[in-house]
Amino acid sequence: MANNLLSPLPLLLIFFLHSPTVSAQPPAAAPAPPGPPNITAILEKAGHFSKLIRLLKHTQMDDRIYKELNNTEEGLTVFAPNDKAFTDVEKRRLIKSFSELQRIQLLQYHVVPTLIPFSEFQTLGNPVNTEAGSNTDDQFPLNVTTSEDQVNVTTGVVNTTVSSTVYIDDKLAVYEVDKVLLPLHFFPATSAPAPAPANPEKKALPQPEISAAMAVTRREPELERVMLFALQFLFFQYFL
Template identity: 35%
Template sequence: MEFSRIFMFCSSVLLLCSSLAYGQAASPPAPAAMTPTPTPAPAPAPAYVNLTYLLAVAGPFHTFLNYLESTKVIETFQNQANNTEQGITIFVPKDDAFKALKKPSLSNLSDDQLKSLILFHALAKFYALADFNDLSAKGPVSTLAGGQYTLNFTDNSGTVHLDSGWSKTKITSAVHSTDPVAIYQVDKVLLPEAIFGTDIPPTPAPAPAPDISPAADTPAAESKESGSSPKSSPSNSSSHRIMNLGIWSQLVLAVLGGVVLLF
C-alpha cells in the first residue's frame, strides 16, 4: 500500500514536470524590441552674407558703398546673394577711382542713370577667377543693369581685364570669393556706353617738359656767354671808325689851312 502511494506520487510529479516543459517549448518567443529609425537632421541653412559689412571692412570702398545705399541697389545685391541659387559677382572700384573720375562726371546723371551705373558693376551669378577664362570666349556678358549693359572680359595669363566701352580696367585683387558671393577690386569705375554713348573722349597728350635754363656756372652757360661775346665787336668797330674819321678830318683841315696861307 505504501509502495503504491510512492509510485503514484512520483508519477504525478513526472507528469507535472512534463506538462511544464511542453508548455515552455510550445509557447512562442517574445517579439524582439523594434529599434526606431533615426530621422535625418535637416541641412543647415546657408549663412547670410552681409555685403555692407564686407565692403565696409575689406578696403577703401566707402564711395561705392555710399552709392549702393543711396540708390538702394544694396537691397538688390543682398537678395541676389542670399535668395538665389546663382549668387552674385561684384566689381568694386576703390575710392581713388572715383576721385580720378573727372570727365564724365557722375553728378550730371539722373537717379535712374546712377542706379543703372551701380547695377552695371555686378553679374547675376557667382564667378570664381578661373571662370573668367571661359567668359572671355563668350563675348559680351549682361550685367544686373540689363541686357544692353554688357561687359567684355579678357583673361591674359591669369589677369582678368574688363572693357565697358568707355573704360578699360582689370581685377587687381579678390576681396571675397566664396560661393555664393564673389567681390573683386578694380582700379577704374565702369562706365557703360548705354549711358555715356560711344563718343569716348581721347586720352590727353602728356604735357611737354618745362624748358629749364642752366645755371650761370654751368658749362652751357659759359659757352653761351663766350658765344655771345662776338656780338659786342660791332660797337668796338664803330668806335674805331669814329676815331679814324676824326683823325682824317683834322688832317684835311690842316692841309686846307696851309693852302690858304700860301695864297
C-alpha cells in the same frame, strides 16, 4: 538561508528612493543656417571702398543685392571700384550729372547675375550679361578677357583690370577694379557728318562784269583789222 537572500532588498530599495530622477532631454535644436553675405560689411572690412558703399546705400542697391543672394541659386559677382577709381570720375563730375536711374544702372552694371570664380574668367563668353540690362553694342556690353593671370574688363568707354579678390564664397564673389565701369549707353556717339556726294557739282566761277568802255576798247582792234582788209582789197582792185 531565507534571511540571507532577503537581506540586500532593503539596501536596493533605499538606493532607488534616494537616487536622482533621470529624465530624457530633447535633442538640441540645429543652429539656423547663416544668412547671405552682406556686401557693405564685406567692403567695410576690406577698406578703401567708402565711396562705393555710400553709393550702394544711397541707391538701396545694398538691400537689393542682399535679397538677391537670399533668393538665388546662381550667386552673384560684383566688380567693386575702389575709392581712387571714384575720385577720378568725380573730377569729371560724372556721378553728379547722372540721374537717379542712371546711378542705379551704373551699380547694376557692376553686378553679374552668376558666381564667377577667378579661374573661370577665361571661359566666359562675351559680351557678359550684367544686371543693368541688354548687352548689345549700344546698351550695356561688358567684355572680360584674360591674359595669363590678368583679367581685363572693357566697357567700350574704359578699360581696366581686376586688381584683387576682395571676397568669395559659394554665393558671392567680389573683385576690386581700379576704374568705375562706365557703360557705353551713357555716352551715345555723336552723329557722324553727312558723307560728301560722290560727284560734287562744280560751281561756275563768277565772271567779272565788263563795262561799256571796256567793250568798246575790245572792239577797236577788230574794226582796225576789217578796215585794213578793205583798204588792201581796194588797192588791189584799182592799182593792179
